[in-house]
Amino acid sequence: MIGFIQRLRRTPLGWLQLSREKSRFLVALSGIAFADVLMFMQLGFQTALYDSNTRLHSSIQAEIFLISPQARNLANMSTFSRRRLYQAMDVPGVKSAEGMHINFLDWKNPQTHKKTNVLVIGFNPDKPTFNLPEVNSQLQAIKLPDTVLFDRAARGDYQEAIAQIDQGKPVTTEIERRTITIRGLFKVGASFIADGSLMTSDQNFLRLFPQRQPGSISLGLVQLKPGYDTQQIANTLKSHLGDDIKVLTREEFIELEKDYWQKNTAIGFIFSLGVAMGFMVGVIIVYQVLSTDVNTHMKEYATFKAMGYRNIYLLGVVFEQAIIMAVLGFIPGFAVSFGLYAITTNATNLPLYMTLARAIQVQVLTMLMCIISGAIATRKVQAADPADMF
Secondary structure (H helix, E strand, O other): OHHHHHHHOOOOHHHHHHHHOHHHHHHHHHHHHHHHHHHHHHHHHHHHHHHHHHHHHHHEOOOEEEEOOOOOEOOEOOOEEOHHHHHHOOOOOEEEEEEEEEEEEEEEOOOOOOEEEEEEEEEOOOOOOEOOHHHHOOOOHHHOOOEEEEEOOOOOOOHHHHHHHHOOOOEEEEEOOEEEEEEEEEOOOOOOOOOOEEEEEHHHHHHHOOOOOOOEEOEEEEEEOOOOOHHHHHHHHHHHHOOOOEEEEHHHHHHHHHHHHHHOOHHHHHHHHHHHHHHHHHHHHHHHHHHHHHHHOHHHHHHHHHOOOOHHHHHHHHHHHHHHHHHHHHHHHHHHHHHHHHHHHHHHOOOOOOOHHHHHHHHHHHHHHHHHHHHHHHHHHHHOOHHHHO
């Protein structure tokens, strides 16, 4: 124990060596901060990818979801027969089974008159479908012909139109040569698949998409009676409905969306690759700094060996430098990333926020990359031979 305390009280050689060459030290911290910013941004974009594309999933009021086996995610939904909903109602424990229509279309921005891509959702307005108070309070409005609700958090220039709707004045625009009226707003947000979304009744949806058969739906929403187990009812529905319907719990439905973006698209791989590249950049930068420092002080390290100091002591000096750079380099990287998150969120309306878990994750990665660099650099210290130096 006494020996351990004495080691803690030793002269902080690592800090003294780093602080002596201030310009080199600042360059090293800048490099680590840059690597941290890369990792923060890639991890943030990756999380925003999953969160933005599953916000609608989380807001739907249903315990079990029915989809076509050909459906890959919300952007690629195949239709199936409404008869399957009636069959689902035969299963004990099922309270209701409602259908939802989902499709994409280009609409004319009511403010700029430019065309943009939006997700259109149609459902039965007599049955509240979303855990969104703004939507549920305006269900009577979307029963009117050619009337929709608009996502106030959509990406694009909609400030004037949103202000007008907030004042109780409806806004009109055009979809597929059909004039529609926006009478209300809700908030979900943009995603990687659409700039925004519209909600309307199932009848209005069919007016916008006349080629869609009324008996064909994109998503089945099953609500259960109190006291019934979700997984048990889901297993029963799987055997009752057959192989032409895919039965998913809420968690499985959200996971289906995440898996699609992670495994079946290039963008999910790109974000993961970006994190790895940021990590490697940090390793290289820190190694270059530590390696240069070790070469500069090689004679001093050899002198320590000649005086009887063991390799473990000298290695501790190098690792001390690595940890100091990891801690101090993380601070500006965190600060810059925090600001970039805010700028990106304002520009794209994507859910890009700094979280404690992500900060800890990047700090751990920073410590790891500095320790790896230190471990590589210490090989030169171990090879230092006093006989060769003098």
